[in-house]
Amino acid sequence: MDEVEVIVAHSERATLRVGEVFVKVDGHLTRHAAEVRAMDLASIPTPEVLWHEPPALARAAVPGTALGVLGAPSEASPASWSAAGRVIRRLHEAPLPPMPGRPLAGVEAELERESEWLLAHSPLPAEVVQRNREIARGALRPWRPAFIHGDLQITHVFVEDDEVTGIIDWSEGAPGDAMFDLAILTLGQEExxxxxxxxxxxxxxxxxxxxxxxxxxxxxxxxxxxxxxxxDAPGCEYAVLRARMREEA
Structure with missing residues (x-):
């Protein structure tokens, strides 16, 4: 038997790897069902679901390697990034899934609430938070809904030989702003x-x-x-906010 590797673990969910099987345990009992449904509807490569028994979901490993890791420059080739772009375009042009998307008013309320929390609790200078808050309001415009992944981090897109072999972690799949997916994938990888x-x-x-x-x-x-x-780790959220302020100055 292979060793059990803890991929990620926090109070909401945990993901374990045993050999070529990944097992996710989620305290939100309906989230896995939504994830399986999103993968069924997506028109792009997704992991094979081996079994689903709440609160656990098992899927097969996806071949290849992730486009990169959070907080470090991606070592993937430009061709791999371009291949990711083609696959994501197919997803965004697919029929909308039946899951509810996030309303614009909810996104706006979250921005204001979390910005106030940062002003009160974070080590960031107030001007960094306020300037990014102004920039962020540019996303609060009506968008034509697309089928989005919703959490398209660089670690969720796997490639091999400059082709996408699979995109994982679909718990946030829903109608939404296509630009959001493109932004999440390039967050910290703006170049x-x-x-x-x-x-x-x-x-x-x-x-x-x-x-x-x-x-x-x-x-x-x-x-x-x-x-x-x-x-505040190197290359993570606070670093991006500081960089955004410098770029917009």
Whole structure:
């Protein structure tokens, strides 16, 4: 029997690996059902579901390697990023899934609430939070809903020989803003945006992507802190917020 490897663990969920099987345990008993449904509906490569018995979901390992790791420059080739762009475009053009998306008013309320928390509790200078808050409001515009992954981190996209072999972790799959997916994938990897768009297509709202970079970092920081992660680690959320302010100065 292979050893059990803990991939990620916090108070909401945990993911374990045993050989070529990944087992996710989630305290939210309906979230796995939504994830399986999203993978069934997606028109792109996804992991094989081996079994689902709440609160656990087992899936097969995806071949290849992730586009990169959080907090470090991606070593994947431009061709791999372009391949990711093509696959994500297919997803965004697929029929909308039946799951509810996040309402714009809810996103706006979260931005304001989390920005106030950062002003009161984070080591970031107030001007960094306030400037990013202004930038983030650029994402708060009406969007044409697309089928989005919803948590398209760089660690969730696997490639091999410059082709996408699978995209994992679909618990946030729902109708939403396509620019959000593109922003999450390039968060902390902003220099790879053009490689991604070489495959996705350049008919995108770059300002909205940049706004989502700021919005994501502002709204994710407290959750990371409360679940044992460090948003101030090199290359992570606070670093992105500082960089965004310098770029927009």
């Amino acid at each position: 790879r945006l053009e490689d991604l768009l070489a495959g996705y297509g350049t008919d995108v709202d770059r300002e909205a992507i940049r706004a989502w970079w700021s919005l994501r970092c502002l709204t994710a920081a407290r959750w990371l802190f409360e679940h044992g992660f460090d948003p």
